[in-house]
Amino acid sequence: xxxxxxxxxxxxxxxxxxxxxxxxxxxxxxxxxxxxxxxxxxxxxxxxxxxxxxxxxxxxxxxxxxxxxxxxxxxxxxxxxxxxxxxxxxxxxxxxxxxxxxxxxxxxxxxxxx
Amino acid sequence: xxxxxxxxxxxxxxxxxxxxxxxxxxxxxxxxxxxxxxxxxxxxxxxxxxxxxxxxxxxxxxxxxxxxxxxxxxxxxxxxxxxxxxxxxxxxxxxxxxxxxxxxxxxxxxxx
Numbered sequence: 001x002x003x004x005x006x007x008x009x010x011x012x013x014x015x016x017x018x019x020x021x022x023x024x025x026x027x028x029x030x031x032x033x034x035x036x037x038x039x040x041x042x043x044x045x046x047x048x049x050x051x052x053x054x055x056x057x058x059x060x061x062x063x064x065x066x067x068x069x070x071x072x073x074x075x076x077x078x079x080x081x082x083x084x085x086x087x088x089x090x091x092x093x094x095x096x097x098x099x100x101x102x103x104x105x106x107x108x109x110x111x112x113x114x
Numbered sequence: 115x116x117x118x119x120x121x122x123x124x125x126x127x128x129x130x131x132x133x134x135x136x137x138x139x140x141x142x143x144x145x146x147x148x149x150x151x152x153x154x155x156x157x158x159x160x161x162x163x164x165x166x167x168x169x170x171x172x173x174x175x176x177x178x179x180x181x182x183x184x185x186x187x188x189x190x191x192x193x194x195x196x197x198x199x200x201x202x203x204x205x206x207x208x209x210x211x212x213x214x215x216x217x218x219x220x221x222x223x224x225x226x
Contacts, residue, residue: 004157006157031212033214040218040219041152041201041218041219041221042216042218042219043158043203043216043219045213045214048213058213059213090157090158092157092158094212102148102160102163103158103160103214104160105150105157105158105159106157107155107156107157108156108157
């Protein structure tokens with residue numbers, strides 16, 4: 001069983017609010033990822049990190065930002081939420097050294113911006 | 115660029131029916147291939163994987179074979195159960211970057 005956690009699981013918030021989605025893993029994985037999952041279920045990589053102080057933009061442009069100050073923690077922040085940010089956000093992690101590089105996923109945060 | 119294409123859903127089957135979900139890919143080099151499953155309200159779980167041509171991944175009665183000649187990784191199960199109802203994602207791991215590229219997902223509904 002994967003030890004990767006996301007909070008909150010559900011968030012409904014008004015336009016213009018600043019929000020932070022939390023993601024933590026206890027597996028000591030170096031790599032962490034954020035995906036945005038649209039209503040059609042397709043997954044888009046929006047941020048990833050290879051380790052502490054490393055952050056990269058993913059394949060889908062996003063107005064969110066991320067930080068990686070500790071290995072186990074990879075929060076995602078939206079400075080000013082908008083209805084277009086309404087989506088499911090999935091966090092994942094993987095071991096740099098693993099031959100399969102399997103990604104373990106958290107349960108997701110479903111964000112609704114009114 | 116690299117990409118994964120899955121058959122469109124939803125796929126609706128009766129219990130004990132045979133399942134095939136098609137997946138084809140376009141990639142540089144020889145990527146590792148994966149099937150992930152997402153149950154309602156949950157994150158993705160790795161279902162099975164294969165790292166080289168002709169490898170067969172299997173788990174929980176599901177299996178998929180890495181076919182380099184047809185660039186495919188079709189998911190099959192001989193007898194589905196209601197509990198298999200979920201969204202299934204095919205994915206490849208990019209050789210150069212290690213990133214996962216996902217297909218669009220296929221919803222499976224199994225009726226009793």
